Amino acid sequence: MKIVSLVTVLFLYACASNPITDAFKDPNPFRYTELLLDAEQSIESLINADGHRIPEELLSHAKAFVVFPNLYKAAIFAGARVGKGVVVVRSPRTGKWNPPAFIKSRQASYGFQAGIQTAEIVLVVVTKKGLRELFKTQFDLGAGPELAIGPLGKKVDLNLQKILLKKDIYAYSNIKGLFAGLSLEGTVINSDNKANREYYQQRVNNRIILSGDKGVKIPESAQAFLQRLNKLAPPL
16 A cells, blocks of 8 residues: 555545535635745644654755645535645755645545544655656646655654655645544645636746746745745755
């Protein structure tokens, strides 16, 4: 089994009339800035958390972050995981972070469930294989890159190089609510082209944004996001 139970992920359109999914259709023009702020806070909390943090060694090898700051699981007889996220890639030339792109995911879940769970997750991509997945229009976390729960602590007491050769992505998360130990199996992540176009006010896609194309006009809120991220996970 390739990944692994986790406190985790990701947003699903189970029902068009679902009030949770409808919330993401809010025409609020500041929703993308709010999502970037939430993503920044999620990364910061998991980097700086006492005793439950992303190790510095892993951060130094990070090629990308995939962040879902607000995940939901709500159901009575049918479950639905919903949410929106951000992906950001480190420039191989400068070591700094390229502009963020917006993503969305879906994962169906059925069966008797009750209650609502909120969670935040940060995926740390450390290999070229994992990085290549992010440039696709769609990729499956369960069928593509090798993913596992990441090691914790400021330092790690093991040979990190050997670990990095075995896994492509390490997952970190915080949860609140009734459900835990969620599986990422069958979770599909897609580019959110509509969000990208609305935020950047250009006809752009994830590949253009994540590659650091000079033609992309970076909004002030994205510049602030990158400035903070370059402090949290500075260039090598």
